[in-house]
Amino acid sequence: MKRKKGRYGCPNLDCPSFKHQKKYKDNVESCPECGSGLAHVCRSKSCYTVVEDPFEPMCLTCKAKHADKKDMRKKIIGAAGIGAAVAAPAVVKNRGVIKEAAKTVIGLIRK
Numbered sequence: 269m270k271r272k273k274g275r276y277g278c279p280n281l282d283c284p285s286f287k288h289q290k291k292y293k294d295n296v297e298s299c300p301e302c303g304s305g306l307a308h309v310c311r312s313k314s315c316y317t318v319v320e321d322p323f324e325p326m327c328l329t330c331k332a333k334h335a336d337k338k339d340m341r342k343k344i345i346g347a348a349g350i351g352a353a354v355a356a357p358a359v360v361k362n363r364g365v366i367k368e369a370a371k372t373v374i375g376l377i378r379k
């Protein structure tokens with residue numbers, strides 16, 4: 269059976285590949301460091317969990333995290349509206365102008 273695309277890691281606890289959590293592409297059959305057969309691991313950065321299901325690119329923990337993020341992004345965009353999302357970079361660009369405007373407003377309130 270052809271291997272599913274994904275990330276493969278060395279399951280050998282004593283191997284430098286394992287210690288450095290090195291990940292290999294699906295075309296690498298065995299660990300170049302120790303020769304062990306590679307195991308399908310989670311594709312998330314800094315995660316080296318072995319994934320049993322060859323059709324699952326991520327471990328369950330990362331999958332849940334990923335889904336959460338996606339969901340949150342949708343909620344934020346939904347709440348703020350696309351107009352706000354487009355305006356955001358302009359706000360950052362004109363931060364100095366906004367600061368000045370804020371000073372003026374504060375000055376007016378104090379009067």
Ligand SMILES: [Zn+2]
Nearest residue numbers: 278283299302
């Ligand atoms: Zn190895």
Ligand SMILES: [Zn+2]
Nearest residue numbers: 310315327330
């Ligand atoms: Zn993971």
